[in-house]
């Protein structure tokens with residue numbers, strides 16, 4: 452078994468959840484927030500058989516979309532007048548995903 | 560050290576927390592939700608010595624209870640009139656639990 | 668790549684987030700709570716290159732502070748009159764941190 456952790460944008464969460472249900476992919480959702488933008492996002496935690504990992508990665512890739520978002524950098528709150536907060540555009544990725552090994556899996 | 564992740568039903572959370580305290584099992588709780596039913600549940604994150612893993616699994620198994628819950632399948636919201644939403648009964652398990660290796664553990 | 672999970676006190680969260688941004692350490696924040704005190708805390712999830720792990724641990728260690736916190740032990744709620752709830756002081760650490768291996772990392 453493997454654990455897939457996928458951090459996605461809130462706007463893509465329902466679409467991704469529906470795709471997982473259709474594909475019979477079991478998942479648990481966490482409400483999280485980004486360390487940089489401090490805005491809410493969603494983290495999916497998926498324990499799945501090793502041979503279905505690629506299928507799940509493909510679902511995430513097909514549904515999550517990269518978009519641009521304006522922000523006032525949190526860094527500027529600490530700077531002086533020369534650090535005036537100009538809004539900048541950051542690319543907020545469709546999904547940040549990583550996989551890990553699971554040693555044992557149980558359902559009680 | 561090992562990491563135990565246990566997704567349990569909200570109704571069993573306080574009883575499980577108390578059992579962990581009694582057994583001196585350290586834990587962190589996350590409010591999560593199920594990908595299928597979309598209802599709230601609780602995820603426990605437990606970092607523990609390898610030789611106590613079975614003890615923790617036994618506590619979870621003894622306290623978490625399987626129960627039945629009615630639901631309107633989220634799938635039917637996307638179907639047409641022929642996908643009318645009939646409530647179905649699903650068995651919501653006591654606990655979904657997995658264990659993973661921890662490479663290093665620190666307390667500062 | 669490695670995954671660093673750090674459970675820290677809410678009071679240290681913004682300072683730690685700012686330090687991560689300054690150091691270009693990417694992180695996701697989860698609102699969590701302690702199994703013993705039942706009070707809110709914050710869990711940071713950081714996927715990072717293996718050779719930056721020590722740098723991240725050093726940032727966490729330098730910023731997170733141990734504090735004392737009073738509590739009425741949850742245990743006493745189950746005891747009889749002889750288990751009257753006397754407040755006790757517990758030392759709540761700056762941070763509980765563990766590292767794990769990541770098998771694959773993707774950004775879509």
Ligand SMILES: Nc1ncnc2c1ncn2[C@@H]1O[C@@H]2COP(=O)(O)O[C@H]3[C@@H](O)[C@H](n4cnc5c(N)ncnc54)O[C@@H]3COP(=O)(O)O[C@H]2[C@H]1O
Pocket residue numbers: 458484485486487488489490492541542543544545546547688689691692693694695696712713714715
């Ligand atoms: N120090 C910095 N300098 C310049 N730009 C920066 C930056 N830190 C982040 N960004 C930019 O801001 C976007 C949002 O980051 P945030 O940390 O709020 O929200 C992140 C975070 O919650 C999570 N994430 C990304 N990489 C991560 C990692 N290595 N570990 C843990 N969580 C990660 O995924 C969300 C989206 O990340 P994504 O990379 O697509 O998009 C990032 C990236 O384009």
Ligand SMILES: Nc1ncnc2c1ncn2[C@@H]1O[C@@H]2COP(=O)(O)O[C@H]3[C@@H](O)[C@H](n4cnc5c(N)ncnc54)O[C@@H]3COP(=O)(O)O[C@H]2[C@H]1O
Pocket residue numbers: 472473475476477478479480496497498499566592593594595596597598600649650651652653654655
């Ligand atoms: N492999 C895994 N990875 C990550 N998290 C996992 C997981 N397996 C279970 N979980 C978590 O545990 C909760 C209870 O799952 P359980 O299998 O006992 O109980 C499930 C199962 O009996 C049923 N179910 C879930 N997906 C289904 C599907 N595609 N078709 C039919 N029944 C489904 O609905 C119940 C509630 O599911 P829900 O997703 O809302 O909530 C799940 C989910 O949050």
Ligand SMILES: Nc1ncnc2c1ncn2[C@@H]1O[C@@H]2COP(=O)(O)O[C@H]3[C@@H](O)[C@H](n4cnc5c(N)ncnc54)O[C@@H]3COP(=O)(O)O[C@H]2[C@H]1O
Pocket residue numbers: 580581583584585586587588604605606607674700701702703704705706708757758759760761762763
């Ligand atoms: N091995 C582990 N796995 C997962 N999460 C872990 C963990 N060790 C610590 N944590 C997390 O870090 C928080 C702070 O723990 P710390 O050990 O510094 O500070 C602890 C400790 O000094 C004390 N404590 C916890 N359990 C105790 C027990 N059974 N008996 C006596 N003191 C206890 O109360 C403080 C607050 O504990 P709380 O559980 O509310 O909150 C914990 C918990 O959320």
